[in-house]
Structures are given as C-alpha cells and as structure tokens.
Amino acid sequence: MSTPALELTGLTKSFGKAEIIRGIDLSIGKAERHAIIGPNGAGKSTLFNLITARFAPTSGTVKLHGEDLTGLQPFQINRKGLSRSFQITNIFPKMTVFENVRCALLWAQGYKYSFWNLVERSRRLTEGADAILDQINLLPRHDLPAGMLSYAEQRALEIGITIAGGADVIMLDEPTAGMSHSETDYITDLILKVTEGKTLIMVEHDMGVVFGLADRISVLVYGEIIATGKPEDVRGDPKVQEAYLGAALEEEH
Amino acid sequence: MSDQITTDPSKPAQRMRAGSMTLTLGPWIVAAILLAALPFIFTSNSGLTIMNQMWITVVFALAYNMLLGQGGMLSFGHAVYAGVGGFACMHIMNASDFFASMPLPLLPIFGGLFGMGLALIVGAFSTRSAGTVFAMISLGVGELIAACSVIIVAFFGGEEGISGDRGEALPFFGLNFWSQIEVYYLTAFWVFISAVLMYLWSRTPVGRMANAVRDNPERAEFLGYSSRWVRFYSFVASGFFAGVAGGLFAINYEILTEENLNAASSGVILLVTFLGGVGFFFGPILGAIVFTLVQTVLSLETELWAFYAGSLFVATVMFFPGGLAGLIMMHVPPLRLGKLGVLTVPYIKTLIPAAIGILGLCSLVEMTFHYRHAATGDHEMTLFWTTFDSHTILPWIIAGAVTLIGLGIARTTAPALKEAWNEANTAGGKR
Amino acid sequence: MELILVNLIDGLVTGLLLFMLSAGLTLIFSMMGVLNFAHASFYMLGAYFGYQISLALGFWVALLVAPVIVGIAGAGVERYGLRRVHQYGHVPELIFTFGLALLIEELVQFIWGKNQMPFNGPEVLNFTAFAIAGNSIPAYKIFMIFISISIFMGLLYILTKTRVGMIIQAALSYPRTVEALGHNVPLIFMGVFGVGTALAGVAGVIAGPVLGTFPGMAFVLGSIVFVTIVIGGLGSLWGALVASLLIGWITTFAKSYNVEMEAVLNGIGIATPDDLSENLFRDFWALTSPQIADILPYILMVLILIFRPQGLFGKRQS
Numbered sequence A: 001m002s003t004p005a006l007e008l009t010g011l012t013k014s015f016g017k018a019e020i021i022r023g024i025d026l027s028i029g030k031a032e033r034h035a036i037i038g039p040n041g042a043g044k045s046t047l048f049n050l051i052t053a054r055f056a057p058t059s060g061t062v063k064l065h066g067e068d069l070t071g072l073q074p075f076q077i078n079r080k081g082l083s084r085s086f087q088i089t090n091i092f093p094k095m096t097v098f099e100n101v102r103c104a105l106l107w108a109q110g111y112k113y114s115f116w117n118l119v120e121r122s123r124r125l126t127e128g129a130d131a132i133l134d135q136i137n138l139l140p141r142h143d144l145p146a147g148m149l150s151y152a153e154q155r156a157l158e159i160g161i162t163i164a165g166g167a168d169v170i171m172l173d174e175p176t177a178g179m180s181h182s183e184t185d186y187i188t189d190l191i192l193k194v195t196e197g198k199t200l201i202m203v204e205h206d207m208g209v210v211f212g213l214a215d216r217i218s219v220l221v222y223g224e225i226i227a228t229g230k231p232e233d234v235r236g237d238p239k240v241q242e243a244y245l246g247a248a249l250e251e252e253h
Numbered sequence B: 001m002s003d004q005i006t007t008d009p010s011k012p013a014q015r016m017r018a019g020s021m022t023l024t025l026g027p028w029i030v031a032a033i034l035l036a037a038l039p040f041i042f043t044s045n046s047g048l049t050i051m052n053q054m055w056i057t058v059v060f061a062l063a064y065n066m067l068l069g070q071g072g073m074l075s076f077g078h079a080v081y082a083g084v085g086g087f088a089c090m091h092i093m094n095a096s097d098f099f100a101s102m103p104l105p106l107l108p109i110f111g112g113l114f115g116m117g118l119a120l121i122v123g124a125f126s127t128r129s130a131g132t133v134f135a136m137i138s139l140g141v142g143e144l145i146a147a148c149s150v151i152i153v154a155f156f157g158g159e160e161g162i163s164g165d166r167g168e169a170l171p172f173f174g175l176n177f178w179s180q181i182e183v184y185y186l187t188a189f190w191v192f193i194s195a196v197l198m199y200l201w202s203r204t205p206v207g208r209m210a211n212a213v214r215d216n217p218e219r220a221e222f223l224g225y226s227s228r229w230v231r232f233y234s235f236v237a238s239g240f241f242a243g244v245a246g247g248l249f250a251i252n253y254e255i256l257t258e259e260n261l262n263a264a265s266s267g268v269i270l271l272v273t274f275l276g277g278v279g280f281f282f283g284p285i286l287g288a289i290v291f292t293l294v295q296t297v298l299s300l301e302t303e304l305w306a307f308y309a310g311s312l313f314v315a316t317v318m319f320f321p322g323g324l325a326g327l328i329m330m331h332v333p334p335l336r337l338g339k340l341g342v343l344t345v346p347y348i349k350t351l352i353p354a355a356i357g358i359l360g361l362c363s364l365v366e367m368t369f370h371y372r373h374a375a376t377g378d379h380e381m382t383l384f385w386t387t388f389d390s391h392t393i394l395p396w397i398i399a400g401a402v403t404l405i406g407l408g409i410a411r412t413t414a415p416a417l418k419e420a421w422n423e424a425n426t427a428g429g430k431r
Numbered sequence C: 001m002e003l004i005l006v007n008l009i010d011g012l013v014t015g016l017l018l019f020m021l022s023a024g025l026t027l028i029f030s031m032m033g034v035l036n037f038a039h040a041s042f043y044m045l046g047a048y049f050g051y052q053i054s055l056a057l058g059f060w061v062a063l064l065v066a067p068v069i070v071g072i073a074g075a076g077v078e079r080y081g082l083r084r085v086h087q088y089g090h091v092p093e094l095i096f097t098f099g100l101a102l103l104i105e106e107l108v109q110f111i112w113g114k115n116q117m118p119f120n121g122p123e124v125l126n127f128t129a130f131a132i133a134g135n136s137i138p139a140y141k142i143f144m145i146f147i148s149i150s151i152f153m154g155l156l157y158i159l160t161k162t163r164v165g166m167i168i169q170a171a172l173s174y175p176r177t178v179e180a181l182g183h184n185v186p187l188i189f190m191g192v193f194g195v196g197t198a199l200a201g202v203a204g205v206i207a208g209p210v211l212g213t214f215p216g217m218a219f220v221l222g223s224i225v226f227v228t229i230v231i232g233g234l235g236s237l238w239g240a241l242v243a244s245l246l247i248g249w250i251t252t253f254a255k256s257y258n259v260e261m262e263a264v265l266n267g268i269g270i271a272t273p274d275d276l277s278e279n280l281f282r283d284f285w286a287l288t289s290p291q292i293a294d295i296l297p298y299i300l301m302v303l304i305l306i307f308r309p310q311g312l313f314g315k316r317q318s
C-alpha cells in the first residue's frame, strides 16, 4: 500500500494531570474522507490541535505523507499541504470578506513574503478569491468586514479560508455547527465538491453529514479511538452503540 | 477624495475590476502639485523651515504607522532608528573624501540603510511577540541606545552631538543646497517618494499579511505565514523609512544630538501618529501636519503647550480612538447618502459653544498657572490680547462664566446633534 | 568585606523600592492583562502628595494619607478611563496609560513647577543607625527596608490567608466563574488597581526624601520598573521580586566598584590595542562600571530576551 496521507502513532496529550488524548494510532489514506465522531469533550478538537501543532503532543508522532511533523510549527505544516478550520470561528474580523480569502491564497500562490508584487495587480489572486467567494455564496458580502457577517456566513467564510489554498489534506472541525438544514446541505455539497481527490478529516456531530460524506469513521471516546471502519460497520459495532449512540439514545428518551 | 488612500483593502480590488487606476492616482498627483507649489505661497525662510520639519515628521510618522497601525506593534522607542540613521548621515557628511564624491540627495538612502541595519538586529529578537512584550522591549532598547549616546562618544558625540556641513557634497546638477529652498525641494522629493513606497508596501503580500497578523496572528500561522517573520519584515521596513527621516533631519539641521534618540522623541511620534489616526494611510500625514502647525503656533503662545497636548492625546485615546482621520472618515457614509447637510446646523450649535467653553477652561488653567508660578509681584498677564491682573477676582469670574455657559450650551444641544447624526447615517427619510 | 555589606544594604533598599512598584504592576498586569505605563507616575504622585501633606501635618500623617489619595486616584483612573478604553483592545489600553503618564508629568509641573521639592524625611529618623567600617548607615534606610518588608508580609497574608484574598486570586484566573458566583468582578478589578497604585504611592512617599521629588522621577524609575518585570517574567510575582533585588544589587555594586572595561577584556585574554586613541572602539575600551551602571538593567533585559524570552520566572508562551 502507498504511504498514508496522515499517520498518527501513540499520540497522547495531557493538560497538567488530566490525560485528554490517551494513545491514538490512526492511519488515513490518500483521498480518503474520514470523519471523527464522539461525545462532547472526547478530545476531538484537541486531536486536531495536536495534528496541526497548535499544541505540542505529550508523546507520539504525526506523519504527513510519511514525513514526521514533530517540532514543526503550524505555518510549516500548512506549507506542506495541510489546512484546517476551527470549531470556534477564527477569521480576520476587521478585514473584508474578500481580503480574508485573498490572505488565504497568498502563500499557496507562492507570494511568500514578497514586497515587489502588488496584490491588486494580480489577476490570479483576485479571480481566485472571487471564485472561492462564489463557491461559499459570499460574493454579495465581498466588501463587508468579516466581523459583521452573520454566524452562518462566518462559518462559511471559515471553510472558504481553509480550502482556498488548495491544500491536499483538509481538516474541518465541526463545519456545519450552528447551521440550518438548508445551509448544512449546501455546505455538505460544497465540501464534497472541493475535497474531490483530496484527503478530508472532519469532526462532525450531524450524523446525516457524516454518513453522507465519510468513507471511513473513527469513534473517539475519552481520548481513545474505540472503533474505526466503514460507516455501516461502525454503525453496527456494539461498542460504539454502547459508548456513543447508546448514550445519545438514552438522552433522547 | 482621500478615501482612496486607506489601508482598507476592499475598494482598490473593486476598482481593479472596473479597470480604472486613475482614481487611486488622483490624491498623489494633488499631493505632488501641493508639495511643489507650497514654497510659492509660503515664501519666508521660517515658512520653509516649518514645512521641512513637517515633511520630515510625515515620513517618520508614516514609518511609525507601518508598525502601529498596520502591524499592531506599539513601539516606545522608535526614535532611535531615525536617530541612528541621522547620526550615520552626519558621519558621512564628515567623511569628506567620500562625501565630496556623493550628491546630497542620495544621503537619506544611507540614513535608511543604517536605520534598517539597526532594525534588523533589534527585530531579530523583539518581533517574536507583539503586544505588551514588544512594547516593553522597544522601550528598553530605546533607553539603552539613548543612554549609549553619552557613553559611545565616537559615534554619538556625547553631549554636543555631531554636526557637519551639507554643502561639502558633490554638487547635484549645479545645486549646492546652501539655500533653504533647495533643501525644501530635496525634502519634498523624499517625502513624496517615501510616502508612495510606504503606500505601495501596504499593498504587497507582506504588507497585507501585516494587517492579517495584527488582527489574528494565530490564523495567519495556519495559512502558511509565520507571524514572527511578517512582523520582522514590517519592522525592518519601518526602520528603513525612519532612517530616511533621520537622514532628512541631518540634511536640514546639520546636527544630531541625544534629543533625536530619547524617549521624548519616541513619545512625540506616537502622539503625532495616534492623533492623526492609525486606521488610515493618510492619518499620520494629517497628524504630522496638524501637530507641527499647532506646536509652532501654540508653543509660542503658552508655556503649557505640552499639558494641552497631553490632555488632547488622552481625550483622543478615550473618545476618538480613530484619531483625526477616523473622525473625517466617519463622515463618508453621510456623504454617500447625501445627508451631510443635516449635520451643519447641529454642528454649529454644539461645536462653537463647546470650543468657546474649552477656551474659557484654558484661560482658567493659564490664570491658575500664572497665579502660582509667576515671579512674586508680577500680577500682570495677557490672555487673548487682553492684559489684566491675575490677582483680582473679575477675570476669574469672566473666564469661569464663559466656561460654564459655553460647555452648558454644548451640553444641551448635544442630544440634538446625536439625533442628527443618526438621521444622517440612515438611508431614506426626509431630503 | 565591610564595603560588600554596605553595598548589600544599599542594593536591598533600591531593590525593595523597585519591588514595591513592580509588585503592584505585576498584580495589575496579571489581573487585567494591561501593563500600566503610568504606574511610576502614581509613585511620583505619592511623593508630591506626601510632600504637600507633610508640610501641613508632618511626615507620618503623609505616609498614611498620601497613598490613600493615590489609591483613590488610581481606582478612579481604572473606573473612568481604563474600563472605557478596554473595549478597543490592549494596544489602545497601553497607549492610554502612556498618555496618562505624560499628562500626570505635565500636571505635576503645572502644580509644583519644574524644580525639585525640598521633601525631607522625618526628624526622628535623622540619625545614624550604625556604622560599618566608617560607612554610616542612616536610620532612614533601615526604616525603608522595614516598611517595605512589612507591607509585603501584610499583602502576602491578605492574598493567601483571607477570604478577600482568595476571591482576588480566583478572579485573577477565572473572572467569569467568580462573576457567576455572585462577586462583583469589576469592583475587585478596581480595588486591585487602587491597591496597586496605592503601593506605588507608599513607595513614592518613602523614596521622595532620598531620591528627590521632581517631575522626572517617574520616568527615571519607571523605565527601570518595566525592565524589571520583563526580566522577571511578565505576570510573575516571584520573578518581580528576584529581578528587583537583582537589579538593585547589580546597579549598586557596579557604582561602587570601579571596574574598567580594559581590565575585564585583558582578564579574558584580549590585549589592549597599541593605537587605542585612534581605535574605533576607544570609548568601549575606556568604559568603567559606574559609567554603565544605569544601563546595566537594559543590557540585562536584552540578554534575557535573547536567551530566555519568557523572562526568569515567566511561563513559556505557546
């Protein structure tokens, strides 16, 4: 088999005495759409933060396309083609919507720290950013400061910024949280479209989205992965039923 | 007009699509014409001196705003970059062989390079973080270098500073720069070039990312940019243009002293930039012009000039954090709606009494100062072209009454102004 | 040996004085996340108020009353100034306190003029406590040490042993939770700001007679105080203590021992160049330690920042 897009081995993370991630081994293949589900506080976002070096792991390694990421900083990991979104919207609130997306394109289009290019002079940048805006349905909000968007629009922008650079591994942390049904459907389609041929790792609570998108699912409970597999296998797994779906069912009654 | 030169990114992009660059060029052409024409209006030597000082401050304030406004980095010691650039230029002036083979207009480049060199060194460790830590480092490094001026005499010249003669340079198309007007055009040329370059910088990828890092350094990291290096580039560029300002200072005054480095100079440039407004590219320009003018006028009139400046500054930070430029740009939406007229009468009704009240307050302040600090037996003082005895009660009553009445009227008319303001900012409605 | 002891005492006095300022500053910083640039200005206000009150009512009353007035002024600044500016973010907050520092300096000049005030310590302490090898140690210095240490004992006790102290400590780290428990967090903030500035006021009253009461006193000490808390690590009270004492001793020792740069450089094996008077670095070679005593804290700060950016006791930023 070819090298997996992302490979985690023995990953753990403790905050003080509390061990939040307790030994995770996971391998995600190229062009796979992988969903991570689990109850609140299971450590899903923490796992994302470990992979993208927002936090340093207590032990264990993360490999991207076979390359060890230990000691790298978030921007270096991003340059290797891994892009992520945040559960709590993380955009540039004072800049316009257009500008937000354009910033996300700069490094990807090779502008680096250049001070001999003018951003407005670059057709590629302007058109690229407009294309993304078109995809996330924010063209009408083009010149509005991002902080003035509605919550759902900000979520869409968050996704837009994440996918703009064309990274080949995309990590989305609860992309549809707080969205209405129609918005959720739209975003799901969008994610399907833009991650065509790419590796997608997403945390999601909406089971409809998960089963609609994911090739494989991992269930994270108390910092451990208790099951990984095809959606139908995971759905049938008794451990999952007990630990996760069961708890949810109980809540419903 | 001036809304084209903002750090606000959206509009130029729009214009790109509309395919017109002329609008953005407009303000620059006007500025160039003004720069060239002003000496024909203010022909006196003192007028030229004031304008030169103004332009130097403009360059320095714009350089400072590359940090504060665009990069979100607050520096309490930026004078040292201008100062070191200036000192370097003085040494070049004194290196007679080299200087004699170099035309004077090139000198500011050397100032810039030395300012940039220092910024390279300091920036290497100071730009690791923004915010409080950066501010404290800038203060510490600024103090350190200012203190060095009395220790490293060879470079800073100790108490006397370093002086030289700009006339020793290679004549530039026959110009020796002995006369004030020649220096004016040299300065004007450099202020124009520097302003254009700094404006263009704000439109480059690294300049745009400076804004992004200012607003949300973490997100920028997840887009592939190291926020530290983005800050570093801004810092170095700012150091360069501060050095250019220092070089222009050297050419104009032919002497640099410890005063060019110390905390007071650093504080003044923060004041100028913030009063002008950090949110817009033209803010610092406005700040430098207004500040220099007001300083020139007021410091002749009153000893308490710094006290007023300090009060104004604190009031600005508290009530108008956008500065002068912010105040002006607040009026763009009403202008777009064609409702600026709605504001005229309420403005007159509120601002004129308020101004009179504040003048009354200043009179009270001046009288108190005179009462406390004038030489014993000197009871006579002159205020607003009136000479009176500060130890009698009548002037106090008048000043107090003017203050109370002025501010009182402003207070009663303020709600109407507020209403008019809301009205002017909502589309539709009457007229 | 005796000289070392004298210097130790002198350095301790300076260090404790610094700590009185840096402690309040650190407390305010860790609470509100804003570095109060005007902190040393409250120290200056303490000295001036102390002087004015001591003229009428004597030094001891001044020592009690002036810090209270300074504290009230500080609380007022927090309530009507900082709280307003807070909404604009940290940088405007810092700029506000900077402007305030400017304004207070101008205000002091406006009221008291530019000259130094003849502020003297109390008559009763005007004697020599003891002498070490001919160096007399004035009683006032011992009194300064005594006052600062007892204030810290008191503060430490309040912070760690009383209910109010517990609430403050909790409000420092979990303002939301404490607010939810029904405590008035803004009031706590205002109180801590007031107490912090009052501490600076105490320092002003007791330092005014020794270091001089003049409009530049805030800036002279202020920039050193900021350097101190950067060296100690922003937000760390222990760091502030260690850095204050360190700076107190380093500057005192550097001033009293005349170490020449030439001797140091020769000592580490660098020979003096022959044509020293022509050398570009001649000023560097001629340096002596008293000359650079006042900039030693800055040099120390730069070195610390290069090798340990978070300061001596600071938490590593992630």
Ligand SMILES: Nc1ncnc2c1ncn2[C@@H]1O[C@H](COP(=O)(O)OP(=O)(O)OP(=O)(O)O)[C@@H](O)[C@H]1O
Residues within 6 Å of the ligand: A015, A020, A038, A039, A040, A041, A042, A043, A044, A045, A046, A047, A087
């Ligand atoms: N920086 C931190 N310091 C201390 N504890 C933390 C930190 N970040 C997360 N935690 C703890 O780790 C646990 C897992 O948090 P995490 O955000 O990863 O959960 P999650 O699975 O994403 O939950 P949700 O579905 O609510 O987003 C939580 O108990 C949280 O309190």
Ligand SMILES: [Mg+2]
Residues within 6 Å of the ligand: A044, A045, A046, A087
């Ligand atoms: Mg989460």
